[in-house]
Structures are given as structure tokens and as C-alpha cells.
Amino acid sequence: MEITAVESVVRGDAHFVQLRTSDGLVGVGQSACWGYPTAVHAVVEAFRPHLLGADPNRIEHHWHHLYRMGPFRGSVLTAAVSAVDIALWDLLGKRLGVPVWQLLGGRVRDRIRLHLLLPGTGAEALAAQAAAAVADGFTAVKFDPLPADYGDLSLHRLVTATEATTAAVRETVGPDVDLLVELHRKLTPLQAEAVVPALARHLPLLVEDPVQIDSISSQATVARRALGVPMANGERLHTIWEFKELLAQGGAQYVRPDLGLAGGISHARKIAALAEAYHAAVVSHNCLGPLLTMASVHLDAAIPNFVTQEYSPLDDQLADGPARACVRRQGGWLPVPEEPGLGVTLDLADDTPLDLTGRPLTRIPLRADGSVAYAV
Known part of the structure; x- marks a missing residue:
């Protein structure tokens, strides 16, 4: 059993991951770095060579491998790891026929x-x-x-x-x-x-x-x-x-x-x-x-x-x-x-962009003097 496909999809400010395996299962995940979904997508693309052909059951091993592949840290990286990790747990539960909890x-x-x-x-x-x-x-x-x-x-x-x-x-x-x-x-x-x-x-x-x-x-x-x-x-x-x-x-x-x-x-x-x-x-x-x-x-x-x-x-x-x-x-x-x-x-057949946050990234609060206020 191995991972046969890594699908990373951006829909507006939403980013999803689907992992497909050789036994026909599909695991789904989502990241939450909503300000930079295309950056998270790029990181998942970099993960693909490691994940393809890998055993999807080795969840903890994959977490550390992906997190430590490069000497860089931050929300974009951990968001990408998160989406893959959630999908791997989904796969394991489906394979064993039990809920993740x-x-x-x-x-x-x-x-x-x-x-x-x-x-x-x-x-x-x-x-x-x-x-x-x-x-x-x-x-x-x-x-x-x-x-x-x-x-x-x-x-x-x-x-x-x-x-x-x-x-x-x-x-x-x-x-x-x-x-x-x-x-x-x-x-x-x-x-x-x-x-x-x-x-x-x-x-x-x-x-x-x-x-x-x-x-x-x-x-x-x-x-x-x-x-x-x-x-x-x-x-x-x-x-x-x-x-x-x-x-x-x-x-x-x-x-x-x-x-x-x-x-x-x-x-x-x-x-x-x-x-x-x-x-x-x-x-x-x-x-x-x-x-x-x-x-x-x-x-x-x-x-x-x-x-x-x-x-x-x-x-x-x-x-x-x-x-x-x-x-x-x-x-x-x-x-x-x-x-x-x-x-x-x-179901990602519909490519209509999602708007999960309702906030364009460049729209941030300004003070009356024109300086940048603390943003959400």
C-alpha cells in the first residue's frame, strides 16, 4: 500500500489537500494559513517527491520528515504539514473502518x-x-x-x-x-x-x-x-x-x-x-x-x-x-x-473561489494619521 497521488488545490482563500492510495482510498485535509494559500500550496508541491510511493500509515514519521526537510520554519510550512497530516489520519481511519477519535x-x-x-x-x-x-x-x-x-x-x-x-x-x-x-x-x-x-x-x-x-x-x-x-x-x-x-x-x-x-x-x-x-x-x-x-x-x-x-x-x-x-x-x-x-x-470539481474570511489581505486598519493599526 502506498500513496499514489498528492493533490493540492487552492480555491480563493481556501487550500485543500487530497491524498490517494493504491487501495483506492482518498484522505482529505485543509490548511489554515488563509492569508497565503498559494504559498502553502507551493510547499505541498515540494512535499510530493517524499510522499509519492510512501506508506501512508507512517503518520508521525511523515510529520517529522516534512517539517525538517529544510532549515526553515513558519506558518506557511506548518500549514502545509497540517493539511497533509489531517489527510493521513483520514486515510488511516478509513482503512481501519473507524473514526479518527x-x-x-x-x-x-x-x-x-x-x-x-x-x-x-x-x-x-x-x-x-x-x-x-x-x-x-x-x-x-x-x-x-x-x-x-x-x-x-x-x-x-x-x-x-x-x-x-x-x-x-x-x-x-x-x-x-x-x-x-x-x-x-x-x-x-x-x-x-x-x-x-x-x-x-x-x-x-x-x-x-x-x-x-x-x-x-x-x-x-x-x-x-x-x-x-x-x-x-x-x-x-x-x-x-x-x-x-x-x-x-x-x-x-x-x-x-x-x-x-x-x-x-x-x-x-x-x-x-x-x-x-x-x-x-x-x-x-x-x-x-x-x-x-x-x-x-x-x-x-x-x-x-x-x-x-x-x-x-x-x-x-x-x-x-x-x-x-x-x-x-x-x-x-x-x-x-x-x-x-x-x-x-x-468535492473539488467546482473551481469557484471560496471566500472563507471575507477580508482582502491588503485591507488593514489605518489610524487617523495614516499609520498602520494592529490588524486582525
Whole structure:
């Protein structure tokens, strides 16, 4: 048995991989470096000579071979490794006739709790979307409360506006719904030290990524100084070594690996185990549609320190799109899939570009003086 074809396909800001084997199986994967999908595609093309003719069952061996083929690192490389790794796990599950979570040690839960990403801005819109999500069965929602002109406000205005929007959502959903507050790396460390404590009285489950990812030690410092507000970091980190540095420096209480960026299923389960050793929980990042959602769900089902799975409205919109999952959302939950492999069917016959992020890469926020503000 061997890999007979490596197919790497870019559809707009989406990048998919299909691996075909000599026994007629097809494994599917997806990367999450959405800013540079053609670069990830080029890396997968460089992987092809190693993968063709190789035994697809040697997942851990292939991970290290691909990651260490050249002396270069970064999100483009790990995204390419991620897509291949996810496809290899899909193949193994299909070959053995079991879901991927069974290969990870079996399930530890019967269903997967979801938190819905709210796309709105401003207190009124976010409160309305949160109310609709709760009515639909969600027990947790995630939103960005920072005002649109965050880059130009005085510190006082920045803090009070952010706190007021968070208060509006909390007042709308009440005490039985968890709030996940996403700050999208828009603040400086000094701003974050004023903004984050102001949200404490609303008891968010977590506050995520207040500062840019340039420095792991800066992220850890902000987390240590958060005055009792649980912090979440990691959606732009790539490896267990980066997560280890963050956790060792007193960083996140919640780690946020993206399975399409942080080394796929193989590496994300190591990140989850590392977090468990620090009594940290896993809330994996996920916003690019059903395939990566399903890959995440298999990990969620098999680890003890999972809390809630990020779920985008895109998952519902693309339910009958190119990547079709074997399970559908039931209110604020997903059933644990029982189909072999990931339980995802990938149809790339339609070459219409996908728009998973809704953001042209060159469209970034500018301050009133024309300088570049911190971008999402």
C-alpha cells in the first residue's frame, strides 16, 4: 500500500489537500494559513517527491520528515504539514473502518459543545446576535467588543466603550451563557492592561489575544497581569515549542491551536497534552468551514481538557458546499461522528473561489494619521 497521488488545490482563500492510495482510498485535509494559500500550496508541491510511493500509515514519521526537510520554519510550512497530516489520519481511519477519535484513544465525551462566532460590531448588533444564538441552543458565544475606531481613541474611551459592549451582551444572555471575548491582537500591552481588567465584572469565560503575536513573552506577561481574567492565546502559534514557552512563562489558561496551522491532528494532540500538564484547557481555533471543524471535533472527542469548540456561521452556510460533514449541528452541540476517518466528503470539481474570511489581505486598519493599526 502506498500513496499514489498528492493533490493540492487552492480555491480563493481556501487550500485543500487530497491524498490517494493504491487501495483506492482518498484522505482529505485543509490548511489554515488563509492569508497565503498559494504559498502553502507551493510547499505541498515540494512535499510530493517524499510522499509519492510512501506508506501512508507512517503518520508521525511523515510529520517529522516534512517539517525538517529544510532549515526553515513558519506558518506557511506548518500549514502545509497540517493539511497533509489531517489527510493521513483520514486515510488511516478509513482503512481501519473507524473514526479518527477512536485512533486517538477513544472518546471521552458523547457530544461536542460549541460556541458561536458572532460577526457583528457594536453593542446593539452583538446583543441581538447573541440573543439569537442562545435561542438556537448555544450555551456560549464569542465576539469582539472593541470599537471600530479603536486605534484612535483615548485610553478612557477605549476602555469604557469596550466594557459597555461586553456589558450589553452579558445583560442580554444572562448568567447561564459563557462569553468568550476576542480582542483580535489589536491592543498594545499597555492598553491591554487597562482594557482586560475592566471586563472582569462580566465574568467572561476567557479573553483572547489582546496583543500581537510578535513576542511570546509579551503575550505571557499580559496573561500574568490580567488580574484574574482567564486568558486565551495561540491561534497563530505553530508548534509545541512555542506553546511550551507561552505556558512556562505563566501564559494562557486556555490554549488555541488551529489544527490547520499548528501541525494537524498529530501535533495538536501533543499541544493538548502539554496544556493538560499546566492545568490549561483547549479551545481550538477554527473559522474556515466544515473540514477543519470536523478535524477539530475528533480531537475534542478524545482529550480530557477540551472546553468548547469554535463554530462559525460559515459551517452552516457551507454544509452542502465542497466539504460536507457527516454530522450536522444540533442546537449548540455537534454529535461525535461515527463515520470512518474524518467523516468529510470533499468535492473539488467546482473551481469557484471560496471566500472563507471575507477580508482582502491588503485591507488593514489605518489610524487617523495614516499609520498602520494592529490588524486582525
